[in-house]
Amino acid sequence: MKIIIGILIIYIIYQVLKRSPSNKKSPLKTEATFRFESIDPRPSASAPKQLPKPKERPTPKTAKTAKWYRADECVSVQGYDITGGLIYVGEMLRDSSGYGNDACLINPKLKTAPAEPWEDADEMGYWPQYETISPKCRGAYLKWLADGRAEPEAYVGYVFLFFYGLERRLFVDGPKENISAEERLDIVREVIRLRKIYGGNRSFHGYASNFLAMEWVLYESDQPAPDYLDFDDRYCSEPFQVVLAQYVAAGKPIPADVALRWIILHPEFGLRTPARRCAKEFRALFLHRYTQQFGDGLIIKPNKTPLKLEYHAASSSIRGALQLKFPELRNPFILKAPLKKIGILVEECTTQLEPYSRFIGRKNNDPTSLAALALLPKELMLQAPTAQKAQSLLMQISSHGAGLISTESLYTGLEERVPLQIGKKESENLATMIEGMGFGIAPDIRFHNIKPTIDGNVVIFPKGHGIDFRPSREFRTLITILRLGAIVSQIDNDLSPAEEATLQTLINESRELTQIEKESLLAFLHWCLNTPQGTAGIKQRLADVSSVEKTAISHILISVAYADGRIDPREVKQLEKIYTTLGLNKEQVTSDLHTLAAANEPVTVGLRDREPSYAIPSPDIEPVQTKGFSLNEELIRIRTEETRQVRGVLEEIFADQVDDQDDDNLTVDIPTTKNPLESLDTVHQTFFHRLLEQETWERSAMHDLCKELGLMVNGAMEVLNEWAFDHANAPLIDDGEPVFVDVDLAKEIVNG
Numbered sequence: 001m002k003i004i005i006g007i008l009i010i011y012i013i014y015q016v017l018k019r020s021p022s023n024k025k026s027p028l029k030t031e032a033t034f035r036f037e038s039i040d041p042r043p044s045a046s047a048p049k050q051l052p053k054p055k056e057r058p059t060p061k062t063a064k065t066a067k068w069y070r071a072d073e074c075v076s077v078q079g080y081d082i083t084g085g086l087i088y089v090g091e092m093l094r095d096s097s098g099y100g101n102d103a104c105l106i107n108p109k110l111k112t113a114p115a116e117p118w119e120d121a122d123e124m125g126y127w128p129q130y131e132t133i134s135p136k137c138r139g140a141y142l143k144w145l146a147d148g149r150a151e152p153e154a155y156v157g158y159v160f161l162f163f164y165g166l167e168r169r170l171f172v173d174g175p176k177e178n179i180s181a182e183e184r185l186d187i188v189r190e191v192i193r194l195r196k197i198y199g200g201n202r203s204f205h206g207y208a209s210n211f212l213a214m215e216w217v218l219y220e221s222d223q224p225a226p227d228y229l230d231f232d233d234r235y236c237s238e239p240f241q242v243v244l245a246q247y248v249a250a251g252k253p254i255p256a257d258v259a260l261r262w263i264i265l266h267p268e269f270g271l272r273t274p275a276r277r278c279a280k281e282f283r284a285l286f287l288h289r290y291t292q293q294f295g296d297g298l299i300i301k302p303n304k305t306p307l308k309l310e311y312h313a314a315s316s317s318i319r320g321a322l323q324l325k326f327p328e329l330r331n332p333f334i335l336k337a338p339l340k341k342i343g344i345l346v347e348e349c350t351t352q353l354e355p356y357s358r359f360i361g362r363k364n365n366d367p368t369s370l371a372a373l374a375l376l377p378k379e380l381m382l383q384a385p386t387a388q389k390a391q392s393l394l395m396q397i398s399s400h401g402a403g404l405i406s407t408e409s410l411y412t413g414l415e416e417r418v419p420l421q422i423g424k425k426e427s428e429n430l431a432t433m434i435e436g437m438g439f440g441i442a443p444d445i446r447f448h449n450i451k452p453t454i455d456g457n458v459v460i461f462p463k464g465h466g467i468d469f470r471p472s473r474e475f476r477t478l479i480t481i482l483r484l485g486a487i488v489s490q491i492d493n494d495l496s497p498a499e500e501a502t503l504q505t506l507i508n509e510s511r512e513l514t515q516i517e518k519e520s521l522l523a524f525l526h527w528c529l530n531t532p533q534g535t536a537g538i539k540q541r542l543a544d545v546s547s548v549e550k551t552a553i554s555h556i557l558i559s560v561a562y563a564d565g566r567i568d569p570r571e572v573k574q575l576e577k578i579y580t581t582l583g584l585n586k587e588q589v590t591s592d593l594h595t596l597a598a599a600n601e602p603v604t605v606g607l608r609d610r611e612p613s614y615a616i617p618s619p620d621i622e623p624v625q626t627k628g629f630s631l632n633e634e635l636i637r638i639r640t641e642e643t644r645q646v647r648g649v650l651e652e653i654f655a656d657q658v659d660d661q662d663d664d665n666l667t668v669d670i671p672t673t674k675n676p677l678e679s680l681d682t683v684h685q686t687f688f689h690r691l692l693e694q695e696t697w698e699r700s701a702m703h704d705l706c707k708e709l710g711l712m713v714n715g716a717m718e719v720l721n722e723w724a725f726d727h728a729n730a731p732l733i734d735d736g737e738p739v740f741v742d743v744d745l746a747k748e749i750v751n752g
Contacts, residue, residue: 368386
């Protein structure tokens with residue numbers, strides 16, 4: 001007995017050693033086993049539901065076994081001469097369940113009737129089988145085959161019927177018969193050709209893409225993936241797992257494009273509307289940011305879960321799923337930690353594309369216009385030829401610092417349509433566009449509180465305000481002081497360098513301004529001094545200002561006028577007018593001039609009467625040439641002391657000028673309390689609320705929801721899209737596989 005047990009043990013050990021591999025395989029060399037498994041297929045919106053098993057049909061004893069015709073073989077069936085092969089012809093070809101003939105089998109004994117490939121599609125059924133379709137459908141199918149399988153208007157059911165045979169040959173008979181590489185190549189070429197012709201059908205495109213990818217996995221995965229594989233397609237999520245597993249097994253970093261496909265194909269993740277609508281821009285931005293953050297890519301340690309894939313055939317004759325096992329590869333596709341890192345980056349890129357996405361999602365907006373490009377993240381915007389040309393122009397204008405250009409010339413140079421009038425919206429778009437290209441504009445309605453005019457000028461300055469610019473209160477106060485100073489300096493239509501220098505020093509010597517604020521104010525000053533400044537509406541705003549506040553404002557005006565050390569009669573007269581406009585006593589002009597002069601240097605003052613000009617008596621010392629230093633000091637003193645009392649007043653002087661300007665093109669949003677959903681009937685309101693429960697819908701689930709509500713799928717989606725266009729000029733539902741719902745847009749419409 002002991003001897004028998006010993007012999008058994010030795011035999012078992014021998015068998016184990018015999019089956020173990022003698023040497024290790026390369027981790028990038030895919031060794032797989034492919035076999036049938038009785039498992040339920042994964043749900044798919046475009047894949048038909050599994051048919052019940054048909055009753056087994058008795059096979060005549062004289063039935064001729066089917067033959068597979070290769071690409072270089074011909075066959076004649078019912079008078080149709082079929083060249084190019086790639087079909088099964090005969091009377092018997094059992095399907096995978098053994099209950100009947102395969103759906104693809106062309107039985108030459110069955111009757112046919114003449115028909116065109118685009119006719120009688122409704123007689124085909126959802127999952128067609130050659131032996132069960134009508135004679136006319138058989139005739140149409142055989143004619144399509146005989147004509148070279150290229151009729152673009154052919155019913156896609158005939159394409160699928162032929163495709164079933166290719167699936168059978170490659171994945172059922174192929175592993176058993178060890179078909180040649182040449183034959184596999186013929187099949188692959190044919191599927192690629194069919195996908196080009198009939199790929200407009202989402203279902204066929206998906207199945208064909210998955211077929212090609214699984215062929216590569218099964219037979220060629222030790223070679224680089226060919227260009228015709230589309231791993232961005234959700235149908236290819238299974239084959240893609242081999243690509244990912246190979247990188248992990250080899251210890252190589254995950255490239256940016258592979259990382260992006262990983263998260264796109266993963267069932268627990270979904271791209272939001274901006275990433276889908278702006279797919280090209282999103283991809284470019286993600287690849288750039290991924291490389292910035294992770295260099296060559298994330299390196300992932302192999303996990304313990306072995307890699308197993310399933311191929312779900314389009315053919316109803318290949319029941320269940322074909323399961324593919326890879327003993328030497330792990331399955332990193334299911335790991336969550338690296339996906340979380342990638343997901344954070346995806347969300348960041350998506351958020352930055354939201355302004356651009358919203359812009360191009362509206363009707364009649366050109367995605368290639370500068371207005372659109374300026375909404376892109378800078379690294380994308382600067383890649384566009386149009387933006388590069390515009391940036392070159394702006395660089396030329398501001399090559400020596402802040403540069404002046406007419407508004408019309410700027411639009412023309414940027415190749416943008418010149419508006420009839422610049423309203424608030426146009427001003428913001430122009431400023432955003434210039435800012436997006438790395439420059440600033442003055443006036444910038446967002447910060448300077450005034451719009452450019454179409455017949456006026458603007459100033460372009462380098463660098464601009466930046467994304468996070470937030471003007472300080474000091475910045476806002478100086479905006480008004482500069483405009484008041486410009487009003488005074490323009491009295492005699494002769495800008496004095498000393499007056500300009502005084503206002504520049506006021507900016508440069510401020511310790512409360514950031515460098516960006518100073519550059520913005522200097523550009524704004526340049527615009528102010530070269531653009532007539534109006535005083536419309538100021539008197540009304542200063543009606544309730546106290547005398548102390550008015551005195552502080554008058555000192556600002558006098559200090560600027562006195563900057564060149566001389567006041568002629570015209571300036572005195574204009575100052576009196578400005579004093580009157582501002583609600584000040586015009587008799588105070590001469591007194592203010594004398595007061596300021598006595599505190600600083602001699603100044604020549606021209607009185608408004610006919611008496612000749614005379615100089616204020618000066619001390620018995622040699623006259624000193626006016627340099628403006630003490631005047632600047634005086635103006636700074638006024639700013640630091642007296643503007644504390646009138647800061648709020650100064651900020652309000654020009655506050656409403658944007659509204660005061662003529663603005664026929666400005667769109668005013670009239671508040672309304674009406675709920676936008678009231679324009680929908682009760683059923684479509686319910687449909688709307690149900691849709692918002694999730695952003696991604698399988699088409700089958702969408703169909704079930706509409707059926708529950710008594711709606712037709714296409715009609716219901718069209719109603720909601722028209723409703724969204726009426727309220728936001730953008731679609732709510734993106735019909736596809738799967739169906740996407742713009743939840744953010746829905747909330748924007750409902751919440752106003």
